[in-house]
Amino acid sequence: MAPSAILESRASVELDDYIIDCAWSPDGRSLAVVCSEGTVHLCEFGERESCVHELGMHALGALAVAWQPGGARFASAGQDGTTAIWDAGAHRGEHVRFRPGRSVVEALAFSPDGRWLAAASGRVVALWSTEGERLHEFAPAEGVIAALAWDRPGRDLIAATKGGLLAHRIEPPRFTTRRYARPGACLTAAPSPNGKVLATGTQDGSVHFWYLSSGRAGEMRGYGTKVQLTAWSSNGRYLATGAGADVVVWDFAGKGPEGSRPLQLCGHTERIETLAFQPGGPWLVSGGRDWRVMLWLPGRATTPVDVQLGDAEATVARFSPDGRFVAVGQRNGRLAFYALLPP
Amino acid sequence: MSPAARIPVTVLTGFLGSGKTTLLNRILTAQHGRRIAVIENEFGEIGVDHQLVIGAEEEIFETSNGCICCKVRGDLIRILGQLLKRRDRFDCVLIETTGLADPGPVAQTFFLDEDLREQFVLDAIVTVVDAAHIEEHLDVMDAAGEQIAFADVVLLNKIDLADEAALQRIERRIHAMNAPVRIFRTLDADIPVDRVLNLGAFDLERALATDSSFLEPQYPFEWAGVYAFAPGRHELCLAGAVCAHDHEAHVHTHDGGLSLAVLEAPSADASGLEAQIEPAVRVFAEESVLPDSTATIVPAAHPWRLPTAHDHTHWTLRIERAGTYAIFCEHAPGEVGLRVAGAGHVAERHFRSHHHDGEIASVGITDRRPVDRQKVNDWFSDLLQSRGQDIFRMKGVLDIRGEDRRYVFHGVHMMFDGRLERPWGAGERVSRLVFIGRRLDRAGLEAGFRSCLA
Numbered sequence: 128m129a130p131s132a133i134l135e136s137r138a139s140v141e142l143d144d145y146i147i148d149c150a151w152s153p154d155g156r157s158l159a160v161v162c163s164e165g166t167v168h169l170c171e172f173g174e175r176e177s178c179v180h181e182l183g184m185h186a187l188g189a190l191a192v193a194w195q196p197g198g199a200r201f202a203s204a205g206q207d208g209t210t211a212i213w214d215a216g217a218h219r220g221e222h223v224r225f226r227p228g229r230s231v232v233e234a235l236a237f238s239p240d241g242r243w244l245a246a247a248s249g250r251v252v253a254l255w256s257t258e259g260e261r262l263h264e265f266a267p268a269e270g271v272i273a274a275l276a277w278d279r280p281g282r283d284l285i286a287a288t289k290g291g292l293l294a295h296r297i298e299p300p301r302f303t304t305r306r307y308a309r310p311g312a313c314l315t316a317a318p319s320p321n322g323k324v325l326a327t328g329t330q331d332g333s334v335h336f337w338y339l340s341s342g343r344a345g346e347m348r349g350y351g352t353k354v355q356l357t358a359w360s361s362n363g364r365y366l367a368t369g370a371g372a373d374v375v376v377w378d379f380a381g382k383g384p385e386g387s388r389p390l391q392l393c394g395h396t397e398r399i400e401t402l403a404f405q406p407g408g409p410w411l412v413s414g415g416r417d418w419r420v421m422l423w424l425p426g427r428a429t430t431p432v433d434v435q436l437g438d439a440e441a442t443v444a445r446f447s448p449d450g451r452f453v454a455v456g457q458r459n460g461r462l463a464f465y466a467l468l469p470p
Numbered sequence: 471m472s473p474a475a476r477i478p479v480t481v482l483t484g485f486l487g488s489g490k491t492t493l494l495n496r497i498l499t500a501q502h503g504r505r506i507a508v509i510e511n512e513f514g515e516i517g518v519d520h521q522l523v524i525g526a527e528e529e530i531f532e533t534s535n536g537c538i539c540c541k542v543r544g545d546l547i548r549i550l551g552q553l554l555k556r557r558d559r560f561d562c563v564l565i566e567t568t569g570l571a572d573p574g575p576v577a578q579t580f581f582l583d584e585d586l587r588e589q590f591v592l593d594a595i596v597t598v599v600d601a602a603h604i605e606e607h608l609d610v611m612d613a614a615g616e617q618i619a620f621a622d623v624v625l626l627n628k629i630d631l632a633d634e635a636a637l638q639r640i641e642r643r644i645h646a647m648n649a650p651v652r653i654f655r656t657l658d659a660d661i662p663v664d665r666v667l668n669l670g671a672f673d674l675e676r677a678l679a680t681d682s683s684f685l686e687p688q689y690p691f692e693w694a695g696v697y698a699f700a701p702g703r704h705e706l707c708l709a710g711a712v713c714a715h716d717h718e719a720h721v722h723t724h725d726g727g728l729s730l731a732v733l734e735a736p737s738a739d740a741s742g743l744e745a746q747i748e749p750a751v752r753v754f755a756e757e758s759v760l761p762d763s764t765a766t767i768v769p770a771a772h773p774w775r776l777p778t779a780h781d782h783t784h785w786t787l788r789i790e791r792a793g794t795y796a797i798f799c800e801h802a803p804g805e806v807g808l809r810v811a812g813a814g815h816v817a818e819r820h821f822r823s824h825h826h827d828g829e830i831a832s833v834g835i836t837d838r839r840p841v842d843r844q845k846v847n848d849w850f851s852d853l854l855q856s857r858g859q860d861i862f863r864m865k866g867v868l869d870i871r872g873e874d875r876r877y878v879f880h881g882v883h884m885m886f887d888g889r890l891e892r893p894w895g896a897g898e899r900v901s902r903l904v905f906i907g908r909r910l911d912r913a914g915l916e917a918g919f920r921s922c923l924a
Contacts, residue, residue, distance in 0.1 A: 145555045163555040187522075188556065206524070206552075230527065233548070249527060270529055270544060289531055289544060312531040312544050330531060330547070330583070352584040371584065398585065442555075458555075 146456030161189035204232035247272035321363030328354030414441025484598030581885030695815030858884030866903030871924035
């Protein structure tokens with residue numbers, strides 16, 4: 128029997144500008160949102176009423192936002208080359224702002240314990256406290272850092288760059304780096320939640336992965352275009368990848384995906400911009416330039432379980448930490464909240 | 471997205487000191503009503519009101535398919551991706567490259583990345599050259615020739631620093647490499663913005679059709695003149711100028727001198743000259759001969775080699791029989807100061823010469839017969855695989871059999887983009903192609919095209 132579940136629209140707020148990125152607070156009550164003109168917002172999301180506070184700016188545009196795990200602060204980065212830490216609690220507003228390097232900061236990632244913020248500026252990655260103190264700066268990579276992600280224990284920080292993935296091991300005061308090399312440009316950094324695999328999508332239209340226990344590498348080709356989205360299911364079984372309008376899911380159960388046929392999830396008609404797996408659950412959400420948000424259950428169906436039509440291109444979709452809600456940002460500045468109602 | 475909605479991108483190249491930054495500042499400050507997003511090769515060097523200026527750190531990505539010429543600019547992929555999120559704030563994009571940059575990776579970025587290919591269109595590559603120094607640069611640096619080979623528009627800048635003969639010589643040299651390029655002479659890079667920005671895919675057909683000289687084959691000589699000579703001795707003068715741009719690759723250059731041939735012509739007019747072109751090509755294929763100590767040359771079935779030493783600039787042309795004669799000269803008279811004392815030519819013609827500048831040249835093809843789409847695809851595919859490294863640019867319009875619309879294509883190295891565009895009007899159907907590259911095989915390209923005829 129086909130699975131059934133729906134995304135039920137609950138609320139929306141209007142920010143009037145292309146939504147670049149958003150991040151949920153750990154309690155699932157607030158969202159930090161950054162827009163292309165550079166505004167930084169805090170959206171408080173209630174069942175009856177939602178409100179928006181504009182906290183500040185990044186001149187020339189914002190690029191990324193990340194919420195501190197277990198905390199009441201979040202970080203944003205922009206074209207102005209600065210990273211700002213914002214207070215979302217009683218003293219709402221800018222807490223501290225610093226300039227991590229000469230270049231624009233394109234990627235931010237908090238360690239799972241919330242202590243360190245990793246910020247990538249050009250070819251350099253550094254670790255910062257939420258007070259703006261620098262703990263460590265790693266040696267410059269071969270190319271600009273395209274993405275950052277922590278593994279679940281918070282021991283390794285994975286950076287995607289030209290020529291491969293860099294796994295920075297953080298055991299203060301020791302900092303070491305291991306390189307997972309492949310030619311070409313890596314666009315995403317995706318350590319599996321079960322700690323077994325590192326994966327990356329590439330500019331050349333392929334997915335590369337490494338089994339961490341053996342070091343064995345593998346590759347999946349056949350994409351028509353660059354693979355700019357990767358997302359693991361929370362149990363580490365499925366790796367969802369996005370390239371153009373295609374959502375392709377690889378099953379890492381058993382002997383792994385090599386030589387297997389992937390699950391091709393058919394539904395979007397234009398480029399997908401965002402992919403997110405449910406924390407602690409099996410559901411996958413995608414959103415794209417076809418104005419649609421789709422709900423999927425990989426392994427059970429290759430057609431969408433539910434489709435929601437927005438009123439503009441979907442640019443970002445994020446599950447709440449409890450997996451019960453999805454926030455979807457759109458090109459026209461609308462931020463919509465959906466409840467995921469399982470069967 | 472329809473092609474018309476794609477955002478036009480202009481790529482600005484040119485050596486340090488050519489006037490590139492002056493042009494950029496003019497474009498940014500001129501009142502032209504366009505909102506331009508500028509991607510500079512450094513952080514915020516120029517502060518400009520109302521315009522979006524973004525610094526970029528050049529980062530080359532090699533693709534992993536093993537082809538060394540498939541390089542793209544990773545930083546541009548990211549920056550342009552970000553710009554798309556603000557696309558209602560600008561109308562076009564201008565990318566400045568560093569002085570010595572090979573324009574290939576920038577141009578290829580718009581082919582290799584599918585997202586960028588859908589959203590942006592490479593409108594034109596504009597190369598600024600310094601009239602006072604470009605000849606020297608072309609002689610010693612491959613990058614100078616490549617920047618010209620890639621260009622759709624060349625600004626010949628600082629024209630106050632070169633005389634008319636030099637400017638003409640430079641223009642011929644540029645056209646010899648890149649036949650369809652449009653050249654504008656400028657002072658202080660002063661040019662109406664609509665000559666360099668948003669050319670509408672540089673109206674490809676007009677560019678290909680304007681100057682039909684690229685359809686001509688190339689010759690071992692650059693100039694010919696027809697003279698009426700009485701019997702006797704005529705004085706041939708070279709103004710002491712050493713050839714400004716001799717090149718080792720030239721088969722007729724042994725010692726930095728000048729080759730010329732003297733042939734009888736059937737009439738004292740243009741048709742008499744035309745009739746002797748093919749015979750002159752055969753003459754130039756022969757080994758050249760140095761005049762003996764009397765410094766005398768005569769009409770002959772071989773070219774004469776005149777050393778251009780400073781102490782020897784006068785030669786004697788001995789004519790036995792009154793009549794009309796054509797002198798075919800390796801270089802144009804303006805360049806080498808050639809003249810015949812007391813006699814002016816009654817007709818002349820300039821030719822495209824084949825021996826310049828790292829063997830960079832253009833091959834043009836025009837044909838009124840329709841082509842078969844599948845055959846064209848196969849041919850391009852083979853051609854780009856085998857010759858892509860040497861083909862800097864290719865562009866054209868094809869009349870595809872059974873198709874009402876023009877098939878418009880362009881390519882950079884092995885990257886290719888083609889689409890059906892406007893419908894043909896009555897009587898307009900004609901295919902025009904041009905290839906610009908190094909060591910191009912004209913006969914092979916022509917044969918390849920013929921194999922595609924429907």
